[in-house]
Amino acid sequence: MIELEIRTVDVVQYLKPLREGGSLPAIVEADDGFLYVMKFRGAGQGKKALIAELIGGELARAIGLNVPELVFMNLDASFGRMEGDQEIQDLLKFSVGLNLGLHFLSGSITYDPLASTADPLSASKVVLLDSIISNIDRTAKNTNLLNWNRELWLIDHGASLYFHHNWKTWESHLGRSFPKVSEHVLLERASELEAAANEIQDVIDKRLVEHIVAHIPEDWLEEESDDFSVADKRSIYVQLIYSKIEQIHVLVKEATDAR
Numbered sequence: 001m002i003e004l005e006i007r008t009v010d011v012v013q014y015l016k017p018l019r020e021g022g023s024l025p026a027i028v029e030a031d032d033g034f035l036y037v038m039k040f041r042g043a044g045q046g047k048k049a050l051i052a053e054l055i056g057g058e059l060a061r062a063i064g065l066n067v068p069e070l071v072f073m074n075l076d077a078s079f080g081r082m083e084g085d086q087e088i089q090d091l092l093k094f095s096v097g098l099n100l101g102l103h104f105l106s107g108s109i110t111y112d113p114l115a116s117t118a119d120p121l122s123a124s125k126v127v128l129l130d131s132i133i134s135n136i137d138r139t140a141k142n143t144n145l146l147n148w149n150r151e152l153w154l155i156d157h158g159a160s161l162y163f164h165h166n167w168k169t170w171e172s173h174l175g176r177s178f179p180k181v182s183e184h185v186l187l188e189r190a191s192e193l194e195a196a197a198n199e200i201q202d203v204i205d206k207r208l209v210e211h212i213v214a215h216i217p218e219d220w221l222e223e224e225s226d227d228f229s230v231a232d233k234r235s236i237y238v239q240l241i242y243s244k245i246e247q248i249h250v251l252v253k254e255a256t257d258a259r
Contacts, residue, residue, distance in 0.1 A: 056157025
């Protein structure tokens with residue numbers, strides 16, 4: 001089984017907000033000397049977006065796709081006090097504690113479906129990964145893909161696994177396919193879907209899914225407004241994701257028909 005090790009770093013400097021997205025991530029420096037794109041627990045979709053980012057990113061890495069290193073990021077309460085922008089000050093205030101960061105890829109450019117390259121097998125893996133995790137946010141308008149060092153890199157899986165915004169209906173998602181695949185930015189280039197599906201099933205077993213889900217910080221799963229325990233939620237993530245892996249050839253057919 002692939003070993004998963006996620007480092008924890010402390011934020012030492014808030015550098016620049018990234019206003020392209022609605023969640024207002026930012027470039028920050030950590031105590032290891034590296035720059036990260038930090039996703040905040042106090043942003044619009046809250047901790048659920050961080051969970052989706054963690055699960056989606058590590059599943060992508062497991063099947064051989066390029067994903068910036070993910071790290072847990074500690075944010076101290078002192079950061080919001082000196083910030084002049086009220087919106088950012090509030091974001092920092094509500095994000096004290098453990099957040100998530102992606103290693104900043106300096107010099108990367110946004111993937112352009114008309115000009116950038118993506119090999120057929122990688123494109124097919126991305127399409128199927130997004131079908132498995134119900135990622136509705138990889139379209140021509142918002143690709144959430146980068147080209148860096150002439151390679152394709154995946155970022156921002158925060159809109160995935162949207163079932164967790166209503167835990168009570170999670171079982172209804174078990175047998176669902178992913179019709180939104182018809183809007184996927186890489187669908188046209190995904191000509192090796194069967195080969196990608198076989199590779200994904202070879203790599204991702206239930207133990208790996210459990211291993212990834214086990215790394216979700218406990219307090220990201222705690223909410224006062226629902227009746228599901230932390231253990232229940234971990235179990236649901238595993239059941240739902242692995243059910244999609246087992247049904248992957250249904251997802252292949254759906255994507256093939258959409259092409």
